[in-house]
Structures are given as structure tokens and as C-alpha cells.
Amino acid sequence: MTTVFRAERADITTLHVDAIVNAANATLLGGGGVDGAIHRAAGPVLVLECQLLGGCKAGDARITKGYRLPARFVIHAVGPIWRDGTCNEAEVLASCYRRSLEVAAKFHIRSIAFPSISTGIYGFPIGKACPIAVATTRSVIAQGSLIEEVIFCCYSAEDLRVYESELGRFPD
Numbered sequence: 503m504t505t506v507f508r509a510e511r512a513d514i515t516t517l518h519v520d521a522i523v524n525a526a527n528a529t530l531l532g533g534g535g536v537d538g539a540i541h542r543a544a545g546p547v548l549v550l551e552c553q554l555l556g557g558c559k560a561g562d563a564r565i566t567k568g569y570r571l572p573a574r575f576v577i578h579a580v581g582p583i584w585r586d587g588t589c590n591e592a593e594v595l596a597s598c599y600r601r602s603l604e605v606a607a608k609f610h611i612r613s614i615a616f617p618s619i620s621t622g623i624y625g626f627p628i629g630k631a632c633p634i635a636v637a638t639t640r641s642v643i644a645q646g647s648l649i650e651e652v653i654f655c656c657y658s659a660e661d662l663r664v665y666e667s668e669l670g671r672f673p674d
Contacts, residue, residue: 509665514655515543519613526578535622544569561597581620599638615653
């Protein structure tokens with residue numbers, strides 16, 4: 503089976519995939535940006551389920567139902583806050599993608615959409631984050647996965663350009 507990797511400029515809360523990944527904060531209780539949008543679109547029951555999870559450490563991921571979203575599941579991944587690149591930010595970011603895919607495997611997820619984790623308010627430069635996201639995702643899936651489709655959901659036209667360029671380096 504060949505996995506399709508693509509970038510798309512869209513509202514992640516509208517995508518019809520098995521799971522969307524939330525760029526969450528450590529409390530998992532909602533916030534700004536993608537996190538806030540997902541919580542608003544999923545409805546108030548999402549925060550109730552998240553309260554039961556007891557938070558999540560940076561580099562890890564948890565799963566909940568999607569509730570009012572078209573996606574069946576939300577995988578909440580907590581990314582690193584960018585300091586200066588010397589505080590293991592790259593390793594923690596890679597762990598977000600790896601752990602999200604490990605969680606996805608346990609739930610037999612076949613299609614997944616990732617936002618650009620940590621590149622918003624957490625300040626991770628898109629030019630550094632994108633290669634980590636793409637390489638980690640490809641590496642995990644190459645080790646054996648049921649995932650048939652990976653979407654890198656971009657907020658801006660510039661982010662889309664960066665992801666399309668990175669994905670273009672890997673002919674399918």
C-alpha cells in the first residue's frame with residue numbers, strides 16, 4: 503500500500519479524515535489558534551473528555567472523539583515552544599508527529615491531517631519545522647502503517663508553499 507502525502511490550505515476542522523491532529527497546549531483544555539478552533543468546532547463535550555486525560559507533556563499525544571467535527575477522532579499533540587533551537591525543540595517536535603502516528607495506529611486510523619505544530623504562537627520557524635514534520639511522518643509510515651493519506655493542513659499560502667516544496671523533495 504502506498505501512502506499519499508499532500509499539503510492543503512484549509513480549515514482543519516472541516517476535513518473529512520479519520521483523525522485531525524490538534525496543536526494542543528499541555529492542559530488539553532483549549533487555547534488559541536488551531537487548538538481553540540478545534541475545541542469550538544467539536545463542541546463543549548470535547549473539553550470534558552480532555553479533562554479526564556489529565557494533560558499531556560510536550561512531545562506526547564492523546565486521543566479523543568471528534569464530536570461535532572467531520573473527523574472521528576482528535577489527536578492532541580503538545581509541541582515545543584521555540585527558544586533558540588538549542589533546547590531539544592527539534593526532537594520534541596519530531597516526537598509529536600511520531601507519537602500522533604503511534605496513537606493513530608492503535609485506533610486503525612487510515613487518514614490523518616496535521617496542522618503545522620508549534621509554528622503559530624509557539625514560534626517554531628516554519629522553515630525548520632516543516633522538514634521535521636515531513637521526514638518524521640514519512641519515516642514512521644515507512645516502518646509499516648495502515649495510514650493511506652496524510653494531509654499537512656496549512657493556515658497560510660506561505661505555509662502551503664513551504665510544505666509543497668518539502669513534499670516535492672520526495673517523489674512518490
